[in-house]
Amino acid sequence: MKIDVLTIFPEYFGSIFEFGIIRRAKLAGIVEIRVHDIREYAADKHRMVDDRPFGGGDGMVLKPEPLFAAIEALTGRKGREDRREGVKVVLLTPQGEPFKQASAVRLAAEASHLVLICGRYEGVDERVAEQLVDEEISIGDYVLSGGEPAASVVVDAIVRLLPGALGSETSAENDSFSDGLLDCPQYTRPAEFRGMKVPDVLLNGHHAEIEKWRRQKALEKTKKGPNGPNYGREW
Ligand SMILES: C[S@@+](CC[C@H](N)C(=O)[O-])C[C@H]1O[C@@H](n2cnc3c(N)ncnc32)[C@H](O)[C@@H]1O
Incomplete structure (x- = not known):
């Protein structure tokens, strides 16, 4: 472009x-x-x-x-x-x-x-x-x-949406707004910081469970979004 x-x-x-x-x-x-x-x-x-x-x-x-x-x-x-x-x-x-x-x-x-x-x-x-x-x-x-x-x-x-611009071709697909949902919460090391723990499900290596949890959290975030329960409906 x-x-x-x-x-x-x-x-x-x-x-x-x-x-x-x-x-x-x-x-x-x-x-x-x-x-x-x-x-x-x-x-x-x-x-x-x-x-x-x-x-x-x-x-x-x-x-x-x-x-x-x-x-x-x-x-x-x-x-x-x-x-x-x-x-x-x-x-x-x-x-x-x-x-x-x-x-x-x-x-x-x-x-x-x-x-x-x-x-x-x-x-x-x-x-x-x-x-x-x-x-x-x-x-x-x-x-x-x-x-x-x-x-x-x-x-x-x-x-960032042009083919090849992002390191991983899938990273834009999961971004907020792309599929009508806000993105799920993200965590990185350390697994515990000042007593705040990363959710266990993210540490167990079980991909299906992780995906399910991410989808659930994305839905919760979207529902809570700035325009209330219908946030996302207009996308
Ligand atoms: C001070 S603004 C002019 C505002 C104009 N008198 C009006 O009330 O519509 C100067 C320039 O900033 C840009 N601009 C200001 N607000 C913008 C916005 N929300 N989105 C995109 N461009 C904006 C536009 O290019 C605009 O011509």
């Missing part, structure tokens, strides 16, 4: 994609992540990327020209109807579809080239969303100062 991130603060991403699974996936050629400064696509001599909102009001808005130029250059695309196989242009915005594990699974499967637009200030000129964006994604019902943290969340959740 190829991922292009458009931002006015490329420094934000410094080493954020240089750890663990994402780094491994990059080194293995599973994903290529490029971060672009939107300013580089601004044609005027001051490289302006933002301007005051029409109609008045506080703050600034990211201008359409540099974003159109960037998306056209990166995807070859010239407007909403000009679809390219596997290309998804995503705007990070609190007004978008809530990003869930199912969204990550879908995008990991459908997209071979993701372009993520990080807004700032009051947001992005609406014509970008109208003409060039395939999906608007929100990482939660709160307002961030910029799309950069949201882009890093989306990249992380998607990249």
Whole structure:
């Protein structure tokens, strides 16, 4: 998968994609992540990327020209109807579809080239969303100062699902949300710590019993989850 991130603060991403699974996936050629400064696509001599909102009001808005130029250059695309196989242009915005594990699974499967637009200030000129964006994604019902943290969340959740990105192919299947259940509790050595013991069943080496216990605990955790007994029903 190829991922292009458009931002006015490329420094934000410094080493954020240089750890663990994402780094491994990059080194293995599973994903290529490029971060672009939107300013580089601004044609005027001051490289302006933002301007005051029409109609008045506080703050600034990211201008359409540099974003159109960037998306056209990166995807070859010239407007909403000009679809390219596997290309998804995503705007990070609190007004978008809530990003869930199912969204990550879908995008990991459908997209071979993701372009993520990080807004700032009051947001992005609406014509970008109208003409060039395939999906608007929100990482939660709160307002961030910029799309950069949201882009890093989306990249992380998607990249770990790409075939070969995780050490063991099965590890994502048991993660919370993947099968409608939260993950079971996990323990490691020591078997007893400050009087707290690891459940005996995990120490007896009986795989069928361990699986049964894990499933039972995953069900209990899911039922207790933040939205009460029906937590998980909407997945
Ligand atoms: C201060 S916000 C703009 C908020 C906008 N005025 C509104 O109320 O919808 C600046 C940028 O941060 C990003 N952002 C903020 N909250 C976000 C969220 N929950 N999910 C994804 N992106 C978000 C978006 O890219 C947005 O353009």
